[in-house]
Amino acid sequence: MQVATATAQARPSTFADLAERVSPAVVNITTSTTIAGRTGPRGLVPEGSPFEDFFDDLDRGPGEGSRRSSALGSGFVISEDGFIVTNNHVIEGADEILIEFYPGGEPGVPAQLVGTDPNTDIAVLKVDLEGLPFVEFGDSNGPGSRVGDWVMAMGNPLGQGFSVSAGIVSARNRALSGTYDDYIQTDAAINRGNSGGPLFNMDGEVIGVNTAILSPTGGSIGIGFAMSSAVVTNVVDQLIEFGETRRGWLGVRIQDVTPDMVDAIEGLEMARGALVTDVPPGPAENAGMVAGDVILTFDGIEIEDTRELVRIVGNSPVGKEVPVEVLRNGDMTDLTVILGRRETEEAVAFPASTEPQEPEQSDVLGLTLSEITPELADQFSLTSDEGLVIIAIAPDSDAASKGLIEGDVITEAGQRAVATVADLEAQITAATEAGRRSILMLVRRGGDPRFVALSLE
Structure with a gap:
């Protein structure tokens, strides 16, 4: 009973004061693009978008011949001299970007593109205005951003103009499709046109940029995603300073x-x-x-x-x-x-291979292994002569259950390089004498390495 009472007391009686305070910094974004004609209906996302399996804001219809196409999205001002954050997919390929400020503000202000990062779907724009109301980023990993905390989303859903929705943080650290994904999941209503808009904590700080929804219909079903400020702030700082990202x-x-x-x-x-x-x-x-x-x-x-x-x-x-x-x-x-x-x-060459040795063959842990010969290299399209190639595998072995196949190459066992079958057997013996139940092997397939633990029992 005490827990229920505490929860009820923590629930805000209204979001009106918060919405009134931060809304002047939230903007609607309209883009225009000249596109080549195509026939047939298009999907909910542009071809090549990193969110083709999810949702975006572009709203272009079918047709033939070159024509002008419009798209709608949202954004928010982060400095009084006019820097604006939005999603990359909102402005991608646009010839013209216009900013509409909250009713009462200046409409149709042209914006320049400062920089984009498709990996996180973030873009930074700039308008030539001074003294603008702006909002600041908060800590998406701090208090007010926990699962169950209240949040508020703002934007331009379905082109209907400025709109507010509220909900809670439903989950943290979600990944959709990108290497650097760190999404906040929320049940605050997010629909087409909301992309690029801010997700606020109850202190009026931006803890996420509304980016995608998971939906079978294209409309909100309470599963929305906002890229966390922990990721966005670093990207925005680099785009403003360099016009591009510079990642470690x-x-x-x-x-x-x-x-x-x-x-x-x-x-x-x-x-x-x-x-x-x-x-x-x-x-x-x-x-x-x-x-x-x-x-x-x-x-x-x-x-x-x-x-x-x-x-x-x-x-x-x-x-x-x-x-x-x-x-x-x-x-x-x-x-x-x-x-x-x-x-x-990151595009670098890998170390050259060592000189081949005399071939040797043996059955180990359900695997028939051989040192690599020119004939085997040709048979399995191997590009290196390092390690032991699997030429047969017992179907009921642990190795088979772990997904190993003929042509895979074992280059390490027990975190030691193996050049001969004798090397491998020595590592298996050492692991067994140490009381281990499995041995770690480094396996390469088509040049791609992965570790696999094979049972010794």
């Missing part, structure tokens, strides 16, 4: 640590962290990181999974010296990485 780059390939890997990784007590599968030339290699390392902390932050690591690295400044703790062969190792820039440095 660690320079590794990684995968999640699964529960069946825990016993196979010495010193790991639970499934967490990011398991390094490849280290091309770059910042991580320069810092001494190697395949098989498990990244447990980055810049003092404990890493739960690969998605969290990617987001934290991307939000870190280029050139920053970052302390990283990795688990290697049962021991914690401290490294210092100087981050590169993802946009310019």
Whole structure:
């Protein structure tokens, strides 16, 4: 009874004061685009949009021949000198962008595009006005942004003009389709035209940018998504300063640590962290990181999974010296990485392969393995002669149940490189004598690496 009473008392009696205070900073956005003709009906999202499976605001009809097309969306002012935040898909490809301020404000103000980030679907605009009312970003990870907290959305739904809706934070840390996704889910009504508008906490701070809805009909069913301010603020700052994003780059390939890997990784007590599968030339290699390392902390932050690591690295400044703790062969190792820039440095070559050795073949853990010969390399289209290639697999083996197939190449076992069958058997023996129930193997398929834990029992 006491809990119910406390909840009832916490419920706001009205959102009117909050809406009145922040509404002058919320804007409607109208874009015009010259598009080539096409026939047939179009979907709810533009072709190539990162949210083709969800929703956007463009409202172009079918037709033939070049013509002008209009789109509607929302945005909000973040500075008195006219910087405005919205979604990239609201203004993408637009020839003309017009801003309409809250009724009583100036209508039809032309806006210039400052910069866009398709990865997070954020865009920054600028109008040539001074002394504008504006709103500030809040902490999307702080108080007032918890699951169950009240939030308020503003925008221009369905082109009907300024509108307010309210709800709660339904869930946190949602991912839709992007590498840097960190969405707040809300049941506040979000419809076509709301994209780019702000999601406010009860202090009038923007904790998210309304971006998408999940709906079988295209209308709100209470599952809306707003990109969190923790992601947006960094993107906006970079777009204003540079006109583009400059994300940190660690320079590794990684995968999640699964529960069946825990016993196979010495010193790991639970499934967490990011398991390094490849280290091309770059910042991580320069810092001494190697395949098989498990990244447990980055810049003092404990890493739960690969998605969290990617987001934290991307939000870190280029050139920053970052302390990283990795688990290697049962021991914690401290490294210092100087981050590169993802946009310019991630396309790099991988280390050259070693010289081939005399072929050897054996049956191990339900796998028939061979050192790589030119004939096998040609048969399985292998691009490297490192490791042991699987030439047959027992259908009832643990390896088969883990998805291994003929042509896969094992390059590490027990976090040690294996060049011969004898190397692999030695690692299996060592793991068995250490009382382990499984052994971790690094497997490559078509050049892509992943770790697999195979049972020794």
